[in-house]
Amino acid sequence: MAIILTTLKAVGVDREDAEIPFDAKRQVIRGPSETGKSYIRDCLWYMLGGEKPPKGIPLAEGYQELQLRLAADGNQYEVRRGLSGGGEAIYHRPLNNPDASAFEPLEDDLGDLLVKLSKAAGKQILRNQSDRGPVTGDDLRHWSLWSQTEIPGEDPTSGQGYATTKRISSFNLFLSGTDDAAIQVNKTKAEVDRIKGQLTSAEAALERTKAGLPDDVKREDVTDALERVDRTLAAMTTQYEARSTLLKQMRRDIADTSDVLTRIANARNHAKSMVARFELLEQKYSNDLARLGATNEGVAFFQELPSVPCPLCGTPTEMQVDPQDLTPAAPAKYRVAIAAEADKIRSLRSGLLSALLRETQRYDTLRVEAERVAQLLNGLQRQEALAIEGSRIEFDADPKTLAFRRSDLTAQLAIFDEVERVTAEIARLKASSVRKRLVVNRDGGTHGRAVADRSKALLESWGFADIENIALDAEECDLVINDRPRLSYGAGRRALYLSSLVIALMEHALQEGHPHLGVVVIDSPLKAYADPRFQESTDVPLARVTDKFYAWLSNWSGNGQIIVLENEEVADATAEILKPIEFSGVPGLGRPGFFPHRDILRSNMSPGLFGDAPGSLGSVED
Incomplete structure (x- = not known):
């Protein structure tokens, strides 16, 4: 992709439009000095994103806006900017859609749009020794739009100042198609x-x-001491872990033995309680038998006693008690009942004595077992106490002291x-912190050779047949002709040599698909060669160079668009083909200049803008 400039227009209220059309391939705008040719170049620079507006001239008074139309990528774009400065407005419409007559606004930044249309989007170039960034519109303009002073100038093509590095980088990007993304920059x-x-x-x-x-203190000493402390602590830990394992087993045995002793003691105490109860019950049975025996003897004695009246009152016995109790059979019944009760108690006592004997034996057995388990428990507890006591005296070192020491060493x-x-x-x-000088090897290689050969072909077609060898110095972004740098030649040759370089670079970049704006604007490439001050440079006749240059341009059909602003006249036969835009510089004769002619009071004219020549129209430089 590349752009094609189509028209440049200046508009204003109550002012006739000043419009310049551009041919899609080559356009020559020719005329004498002070007719506005360089003003057109300044307007193009400004409309393609430059910050500096064109110089104010009297004929531009009343004009408010510049409009530049360009075509690219199947669309037509129109850029509008105020002549007095400010930002730009961008509009676009499809080229091949007849219904799309109205432009629609586009929100893109102008610089970003040009970078995208020139296929430079995403490409990285060096800005300086410590910065890398994207291609900008300034990089595109610098290698495409050449002013009347730059073409024959003695400065390097990359210019001077802070922007030199990025202009060299952008030149090599256009030349080779390879950016600087892989180059590691220095620190800022x-x-x-x-x-x-x-x-x-x-x-x-x-x-x-x-x-x-x-x-x-030395690191080795600290490391050795720390290792010794760690070994001691590890040994203590190992011993403590072994002892802990032993103590755990002991305590499990103690707990189990204690549980057994508790169960035995509970059973022993229960047997003891039962024995005490049985003994108490046996005493009760003995007392009951003794009481029943005494009762039986009393009843027997009562049977043997005679019946006598009361010694006091003389009342007979049978009148004092129930007569039934005095019958001979009554005491016998009592004695039978007593005998039956005594037999029952003796029977119960026999079973009780058997149970008492069994519980007594059980108690004795549990008592002996409890004593045995208690002795076993005491033995285990003594072993535990000995193990614990042994851990206190086994190590001389104190674990707490070792821990503090280890913390200090750590x-x-x-x-x-x-x-x-x-x-x-x-x-x-x-x-x-050391900033090394960034060395970048700018070697044009086959691309540089192709551009150099193309420049040689251009110069030969312009009449320079004395070129024996030519090369491109990619580091200087310039030509070396006949083993001499371009800047070592006179102004006339410098201008034409540089013109050949920028045209060859554009053709090569577009042919190879490399980034490039796609247009070259050259202001007065022949003027320095024709200037009498530089006659020492015109070893090739001026007429020959001029005619051949215009003849070449009239037949040129290479890649891109070339716009030439020039003073030198075009031969009639060549003009028929080239169809240049002619500025006459004379009111009423053809087109006077960029702006339509109108009378301007001399008092309103700024000194130095018009010069002393009659018919001057007040444009800049040209």
């Missing part, structure tokens, strides 16, 4: 200053860190590690 001065600040902080941190170490070792880290960081920062 701000980054280096920041690194130096970090270096100072790191050095101060190193001194603070070293202050935490004794003067005579802290010292951490300080040594920090010293090593900070020292390494200081070394890295010192290496990073």
Whole structure:
């Protein structure tokens, strides 16, 4: 892709439009000085994104806006900017759609749009030794639009100042199609200053860190001491773990034995309680038998006693008690009942004695077992006490003291590690703070050879048959002709040699599909060659060079668009084909200049804008 300029127009209220059409391939705008040719170049620079508006001239008074139309990628674009400055407005419409007559606004930035249309979007170029960035509209304009002073100038093609690096990079991008994305740039001065600040902080941190170490301590000593402490603690840990395992088993045995003893003691106490109860019950049975025996003897004695009246009142016995109790059978019944009750108690007592004997035996057995288990439990408890007591005297070192010592040694070792880290960081920062010169090998290679050969062919077609060899210095972005740098020649040859270079670069870039704006504007490439001040450079006749240059341009059909602004006249036969736009510089004779002629009071004219020549129209430079 590339752009094609179609028209440049200046409009204003109550002013006739000033419009310049451009042929899609080549356009010559010719006329004498002070007719506005260089003004057109300045307008194109401004309308393609330049910041500086064209110089104010009297004939431009009343004109408010410039409009530039260009075609690219199947669309027509119109850029509008105020002559007095400010931003741009962009409009577009399809080229091949007859119904799309009205332009629609486009929100793109002009520089970004030109970069995209020139296939340079996403390409990275060096801006300086420490910065890399995208291609901008300024890079495109610099290698496409050449002013009347730049063409024969003695300055390098990349210019002078801060922008030189990026212009060299963009030239080589157009030449080879390869950008600088893979080139590692240097650090900026701000980054280096920041690194130096970090270096100072790191050095101060190193001194603070070293202050935490004794003067005579060495890392090896600290490491050895830490290993010894770790071995001691490991041995103690191993012993404690073994003893802990043993104690755990002992305590499990103690717990199990204690549970057994508890169960036996409970059973023993229960047997003892039963024995006591049975003994108490046996005493009750004995007492009951004794009472029943005494009762039986009393009843028997009562039977043997005679019946006598009351000694006091003389009342007979049978009148004092129930007569039934005095019958001979009554005491016998009592004695039978007593005998039956005594038999029952004796029977119960027999079973009780058997149970008492069994519980007594059980109690004795449980008592003996309880004593045995209690002795076993006491033995286990003594073993536990001995094991615990043994751990207190087995190690001379105190684990707490060893732990504190290990903490101190670990802290010292951490300080040594920090010293090593900070020292390494200081070394890295010192290496990073050095800004090495960025060396980029700009070798045009086959692309440079192709552009040089194309430039040679152009110069030969323009009449320069004395060129024996030609090369492209990609580092200088310039030609070396007959083993001489272009800038070593006179102004006339410098101008034409540079013209051949920028045209050849455009053709090569577009042919190879490399980024390029697609248009070259050259202001007065022949003027310096025709200037009497540079006659020493015109070893090839001017008429010959002029005629051949215009004849070549009239038949040129290469890649891109060429716009030439020139003073030198075009031969009639060539003009029939080339159809240049002629500025007469004379009111009423053809087209006077860029702006339509109108009378301007001499008092309103700024000195130096018109010159002293009659008929001057007040444009810049030309």
